[in-house]
Amino acid sequence: MILLAQTFSWIFRPPLQGREILKQMEEVGVRSFPVVVITSAFTGMVLALQSFTGFKRFGAETMVGTVVALSVTRELGPVLTGLMVSGRVGSAMAAELGTMRVTEQIDALYTLATNPIKYLIVPRFLAATIMLPVLVIFADVIGILGGYLVSVLILGTNPTLYIRRTWNFLEFSDLYSGLLKAICFGMILATVSCYQGFSTQGGAEGVGRATTKAVVLSSLTILISNYIITAILF
Amino acid sequence: MRVVRRISNGKDNQRTMSSDSPNKIRVVNLQKSFGENQVLQGVHLEIQQGESMVVIGGSGSGKTVLIKCIIGLIRPDEGEIYIDGLEIASLNERGLNEVRKKFGMLFQGGALFDSLKVWENVGFGLRQHTRLGEEEIRRIATEKLRLLGLKDVEDLMPAELSGGMKKRVSLARAIALEPEILLYDEPTTGIDPVVADAINELIIQMREKLNVTSIAITHDMKSAYKIGDRIAMLYQGQIIEVGTPDEIKNSSNPIVQQFIQGKSEGPIKMI
Numbered sequence: 001m002i003l004l005a006q007t008f009s010w011i012f013r014p015p016l017q018g019r020e021i022l023k024q025m026e027e028v029g030v031r032s033f034p035v036v037v038i039t040s041a042f043t044g045m046v047l048a049l050q051s052f053t054g055f056k057r058f059g060a061e062t063m064v065g066t067v068v069a070l071s072v073t074r075e076l077g078p079v080l081t082g083l084m085v086s087g088r089v090g091s092a093m094a095a096e097l098g099t100m101r102v103t104e105q106i107d108a109l110y111t112l113a114t115n116p117i118k119y120l121i122v123p124r125f126l127a128a129t130i131m132l133p134v135l136v137i138f139a140d141v142i143g144i145l146g147g148y149l150v151s152v153l154i155l156g157t158n159p160t161l162y163i164r165r166t167w168n169f170l171e172f173s174d175l176y177s178g179l180l181k182a183i184c185f186g187m188i189l190a191t192v193s194c195y196q197g198f199s200t201q202g203g204a205e206g207v208g209r210a211t212t213k214a215v216v217l218s219s220l221t222i223l224i225s226n227y228i229i230t231a232i233l234f
Numbered sequence: 235m236r237v238v239r240r241i242s243n244g245k246d247n248q249r250t251m252s253s254d255s256p257n258k259i260r261v262v263n264l265q266k267s268f269g270e271n272q273v274l275q276g277v278h279l280e281i282q283q284g285e286s287m288v289v290i291g292g293s294g295s296g297k298t299v300l301i302k303c304i305i306g307l308i309r310p311d312e313g314e315i316y317i318d319g320l321e322i323a324s325l326n327e328r329g330l331n332e333v334r335k336k337f338g339m340l341f342q343g344g345a346l347f348d349s350l351k352v353w354e355n356v357g358f359g360l361r362q363h364t365r366l367g368e369e370e371i372r373r374i375a376t377e378k379l380r381l382l383g384l385k386d387v388e389d390l391m392p393a394e395l396s397g398g399m400k401k402r403v404s405l406a407r408a409i410a411l412e413p414e415i416l417l418y419d420e421p422t423t424g425i426d427p428v429v430a431d432a433i434n435e436l437i438i439q440m441r442e443k444l445n446v447t448s449i450a451i452t453h454d455m456k457s458a459y460k461i462g463d464r465i466a467m468l469y470q471g472q473i474i475e476v477g478t479p480d481e482i483k484n485s486s487n488p489i490v491q492q493f494i495q496g497k498s499e500g501p502i503k504m505i
Contacts, residue, residue, distance in 0.1 A: 096349075099348075100347075103343055103345055103348075104341045104342070104343060104345040105345050105346070105347055105348070107302070107307050107341065107345065108339070108341055108345040108346075108347070110305075110306070110307055110334065111305055111307070111334060111337060111338070111339040111408075111417075112334075112358055112359045112362065112407075112411075113331045113332075113334040113335045113359070113362070113363065114358075114359075114362050115327070115331065119362075
């Protein structure tokens with residue numbers, strides 16, 4: 001929490017580390033893209049299959065499109081993206097900052113009169129907060145597309161009907177509640193992972209511990225805060 | 235604003251104090267513990283402008299903690315540290331950052347930023363604190379590397395360097411912003427004797443060419459005699475003896491004698 005407050009206080013102080021922010025945005029956004037695409041495509045596909053099986057029992061097969069769209073945009077898109085990015089980027093953040101701590105690189109930053117929160121944490125925090133919603137938009141589109149393909153090509157649903165069912169019941173609030181979650185998850189995973197890395201102690205073993213803790217804690221925090229945000233927006 | 239005022243107050247003090255206190259660095263009754271372990275138990279040390287001070291002491295005697303307190307990386311529990319007459323132990327982070335611009339530090343393992351190329355490491359401070367263009371930074375970095383006898387390494391990554399080269403690059407980074415004070419953490423540990431001697435020569439050159447005040451901590455006595463104007467011995471959290479290399483060699487203190495001769499028998503108990 002203290003780190004979060006300090007990070008906020010350093011965000012608005014010039015100079016902005018533009019170069020570092022872009023580098024981190026590439027790391028969080030561009031490089032996580034394949035993982036997020038695969039995750040969301042298969043989630044959309046499996047959702048279509050599963051909800052079809054269930055809805056068939058009371059003759060509501062045409063609602064599959066609606067269910068896929070709502071679940072992906074409101075829930076699965078942001079949560080799964082948050083979890084996958086925690087695993088991929090959170091671990092890397094903790095390991096990198098942890099190594100910098102144990103090899104005195106963070107001390108070296110201080111001696112060069114550069115605040116490590118400003119130089120290391122603010123760029124990672126901003127990159128995660130900005131790029132997670134962007135990733136979630138892609139995850140939403142691809143998840144819905146995955147559901148569409150399975151429904152139309154495998155389950156034989158009428159494509160026009162499927163698109164209409166998806167489009168008519170999807171509200172703007174579904175989308176933005178998902179994006180709001182994404183922003184929060186981005187902040188959470190960057191803060192938790194950077195904190196774990198930053199406070200690493202005890203050599204290589206410490207770096208390993210920090211990395212594990214970063215992934216476990218940010219995943220858990222994302223899942224818990226997901227419920228809280230949903231309850232507030234309900 | 236408040237901080238700036240405090241710093242300028244410090245400079246005023248320095249001006250008024252300068253007649254009776256020419257010390258660049260003054261450490262008064264410095265104490266620091268980590269949990270139960272009292273590492274520094276009232277250290278007193280004065281270092282004059284342009285002087286090269288070497289602090290010797292066994293592993294775990296608190297040498298590193300001492301210099302990390304002086305540069306503000308560790309906050310002491312008690313005591314005062316004056317840099318140019320300005321008390322820094324009570325400064326906040328922003329004030330400390332200003333004071334740190336006077337310092338350059340050579341870390342034991344080099345502590346080079348391993349995501350940056352060699353020249354970017356050397357030019358790091360310039361990029362952060364000046365408005366120089368990339369070309370100019372690269373030019374200055376190359377010049378500093380030359381000064382330390384390194385050629386054609388600008389575009390290498392730190393992982394591609396040997397231990398001795400890392401130390402020299404780290405030293406180039408420390409002097410890039412032309413500091414007034416240089417701190418050396420075990421400059422000759424972990425490198426072969428020939429390179430170690432070259433590093434000693436460089437440290438002497440730094441003092442002569444750049445007229446810096448320096449503190450080196452080491453347990454390498456050969457290095458200590460070579461680079462030190464004065465040597466201070468830290469033992470059980472206190473400075474037990476300060477003197478020129480000759481005075482230290484002829485010290486009557488049995489603890490100092492045991493340490494500089496490197497004997498396992500004597501008042502210093504090995505556990």
